[in-house]
Amino acid sequence: MSITPSSITPHEGKLLVLTPGLGSVATTFIAGVESVRRGTAKPFGSLSQLQTIRLGRRSENINPLIRDFVNLAPLEDLEFGGWDVFADDAFDAALRADVLKNGELAPLEDFLRTIQPMTAAFDRAYVKRLDGPNVKQGGTKKDLAEALREDIRRRMDETGANRAVMVWCGSTEVYTRPSACHATPEAFEQGLLDNDPAISPSQLYAYAAIQEGVPYANGAPNLSADTPALEQLALRNGVPIAGKDFKTGQTLMKTILAPGMKARMLGIRGWFSTNILGNRDGEVLDDADSFKAKEVTKAGVLDSILQPEVYPDLYKDLYHKIRINYYPPRGDEKEGWDNIDIVGWLGYPMQIKVDFLCRDSILAAPIVLDLALFMDLAGRAGRAGIQEWLSFYFKSPQVYEGHVPEHDLFIQHLRMKNTLRVMGGAEPVTHLSESIVPEDASY
Ligand SMILES: NC(=O)c1ccc[n+]([C@@H]2O[C@H](COP(=O)([O-])OP(=O)(O)OC[C@H]3O[C@@H](n4cnc5c(N)ncnc54)[C@H](O)[C@@H]3O)[C@@H](O)[C@H]2O)c1
Numbered sequence: 286m287s288i289t290p291s292s293i294t295p296h297e298g299k300l301l302v303l304t305p306g307l308g309s310v311a312t313t314f315i316a317g318v319e320s321v322r323r324g325t326a327k328p329f330g331s332l333s334q335l336q337t338i339r340l341g342r343r344s345e346n347i348n349p350l351i352r353d354f355v356n357l358a359p360l361e362d363l364e365f366g367g368w369d370v371f372a373d374d375a376f377d378a379a380l381r382a383d384v385l386k387n388g389e390l391a392p393l394e395d396f397l398r399t400i401q402p403m404t405a406a407f408d409r410a411y412v413k414r415l416d417g418p419n420v421k422q423g424g425t426k427k428d429l430a431e432a433l434r435e436d437i438r439r440r441m442d443e444t445g446a447n448r449a450v451m452v453w454c455g456s457t458e459v460y461t462r463p464s465a466c467h468a469t470p471e472a473f474e475q476g477l478l479d480n481d482p483a484i485s486p487s488q489l490y491a492y493a494a495i496q497e498g499v500p501y502a503n504g505a506p507n508l509s510a511d512t513p514a515l516e517q518l519a520l521r522n523g524v525p526i527a528g529k530d531f532k533t534g535q536t537l538m539k540t541i542l543a544p545g546m547k548a549r550m551l552g553i554r555g556w557f558s559t560n561i562l563g564n565r566d567g568e569v570l571d572d573a574d575s576f577k578a579k580e581v582t583k584a585g586v587l588d589s590i591l592q593p594e595v596y597p598d599l600y601k602d603l604y605h606k607i608r609i610n611y612y613p614p615r616g617d618e619k620e621g622w623d624n625i626d627i628v629g630w631l632g633y634p635m636q637i638k639v640d641f642l643c644r645d646s647i648l649a650a651p652i653v654l655d656l657a658l659f660m661d662l663a664g665r666a667g668r669a670g671i672q673e674w675l676s677f678y679f680k681s682p683q684v685y686e687g688h689v690p691e692h693d694l695f696i697q698h699l700r701m702k703n704t705l706r707v708m709g710g711a712e713p714v715t716h717l718s719e720s721i722v723p724e725d726a727s728y
Contacts, residue, residue, distance in 0.1 A: 288340070291710040294665040296358040301446035302657045303437065303499070305490045306455030307367035307402045309564050309617055310504065310531075312379035313646040314454075314653040315365050315400065319393050322360050326389075330651035333357055333658045338702055340711045351702075355709045357658045364444035367454075368403045368436070368490075370417030375400035382564070384617045384646045403436045406486045411458040411507075413572045415565075426484050427477035433493035450660045451494040451501045452653050456566065458485050458507035459574035460581065467512035470521065491515055495524045500660035502675075503528035503683075504653065506582035507575075511683045520670040525663035527656065527672040530582040530680040532694075533648035535560060535621040538641055540694040542625070543590045552599040552628030556587060561612040562619035562645060571611035582681035583607050589692040599628075619645045652678050666708050674704035 304311040320326035321334070328334040337348040351357070365375075373381065376397035379390055390397070406429040407420045421432055441449055464483040466476030473492065476484050487503065491510040494501040495518050503509040510519065510526045519526045532540065535558050546553055570576050584607060593600040623639040656678055663672050676682030677697035682690040691697055703713035 289710040291355075291708060292666065293356060293662065293708060295356060296362065296448075296661070296665065298447035299362050299364050299445055300358045300657070300661055301364045301366055301441055301444050301449040302653075303440065303449055303451040303494075304365075304367040304454040304653070305405070305451070305487065306453065307369040307371075307373070307375060307378050307400070308454065308456070309382035309384050309566065309646040310649040310653060311367055311454040312375050312382055312397070313384045314650040315375055316379055316385055316390060316393050316397060317650050318360055318363060318654060319396050320389065323392075325392070328651060328654070330648065331654050333655045334360075334651075338705060338709075339714060340706065351705060352658075354711075355662055355705055358661055363657075364446050365400050366403065366436075366440035366444065367400065368405045368433075370405045370407045370415060370419055372402060372417075372419040374398045374402070378402075382617065382646065384644065403440070405455075406430075406433055406489045408486050410482070411485045411487075412456045412569055412575065413459070414569045414575070415456055425478060425480050426489060427474075429486075430477055430489045430493050430496075433490055434497055437493060437497045437499060448661060448664070449497070449499045450657045450664070451490065451499050452656055452660075453487055453490060453501070453503045453505055453509060454653065455487060455490075455505060456569045457505045457575045457578055458487055459572070460577035461485065461508050463508065463512045467508075467514045470514050470518040473512075473514035473518070485509070488512075488515070491526070492518070495519050495522055495526070498522060498524055498664075500525040500527075500664045502526070502656045502660055504531045504649070504656075506530040506578040506681060508578075513686075516671060516685070523667070523669040525660050525668055525672050526670065526683070527660065527675045528679060528681070528683040530579070531649045531652045532678055532680045533652065534619060534643050534645060535623065535641065536583055536586055536680045537648070537694070538621070538623065538639055539586055540590065540692055542637070542639070543587055544693040544695055546625075546627060547591055547596075547599075550596075550599065552632075553587075553591065553603050553625060554628055554634070555604040555606075555624070555626040557604075557606045557624045558583075558621065559608040559610065560619055560621045561610045561615050562617070563611065563613040563615040564617045564645065566645065567609070567611040567613075567619075570609050576609060579609065580607055585681060585690070586692045589690060617645050617647075619643055662708070674701050677701045
């Protein structure tokens, strides 16, 4: 197995992880990283921390950790910053989110209190169920974007970071489609000056990041950096972008189960998914327009994996229904039920029931960590624009126009690891060599 030297700039100095939104996911991520750094917890769910990568043939037994092979920034080098419409510092925000136990949070209090939210660029028209005092006032959208750029620079100075990445962990904004101001970078900049109502707060953060050379990933389902204007700007500025909507919970299960059914050529007649959740995210999603954004990112998954146009007998009439119900008693401990009506040999019906008692932010936090580290890697490797190889982490992978998003978790995983192999200077693994009879076989 040969490795050619890779062209990734080594990580040196501190990496600032910026999160618009300092709610359940962001605080669970930050508190979790600090616990891992102190050696009091393990980073379960994080490929960047735990997974190995096989190089060469299986028999060569070369399996370094991903983080060593591609030289990811170590957790010790991470600094944090965030914005929120509420003024709570990361400790109070984590207490209110009620995801991590008090016993876990109390030792981290001093550290978490140092992370004060910067004032948010916020517009209630985009998140109807939310209102808070910690919001930038006045000016045009251009002024707001410039203020966010200043925030990025100031926080980098304060923390002594020489690089930053941004992961949107803010509430889900209402469902919108790209409009004229999203067609080109120039139209977008004119829209900022004109206060175009089609430019949402999350787009201001994305724009500010891209202008500051900061990689941007969108963890929510709303329209953000996934417009021609910001995609072109990212390419022009040499900045990686990725999205959208963290793949956790029910959609994660869907993209694990559906490829298995398809691989075995089992038919599916119906897939009914319903959830109850009671965190602030659930409250925001109780608004029909925010739910619409979520529904759209969740719905495309099955069609793309099952290919009903290629397998009409198996999947053409599949009835796919998704429900999210806000139910306060459950807090962050979401419950997702799936009823799957499948069809086997000679058309005989069978059923699968899934009852996933999950913890939303516990599933999302390692995704934020991995995205932050891999987006930083992409930046250091000079990979600008959409990072399709990170589709693994998203419900609705952002791809270039004309590309087909891949939803199958296993194909996404293979692609991601092969991209990492290539970035690290090794050969991609095809699994073909394993079936060649060795020359020294004694039969
Ligand atoms: N937890 C999961 O499993 C999961 C999965 C996929 C996507 N997501 C998405 O991740 C996002 C965060 O989820 P959460 O559970 O942490 O929600 P949350 O409600 O706990 O936190 C979101 C925070 O964003 C803040 N906010 C809203 N608009 C803002 C703005 N313009 N600027 C700065 N702050 C803003 C809110 O005040 C809130 O504190 C949501 O959009 C959610 O849909 C979460």
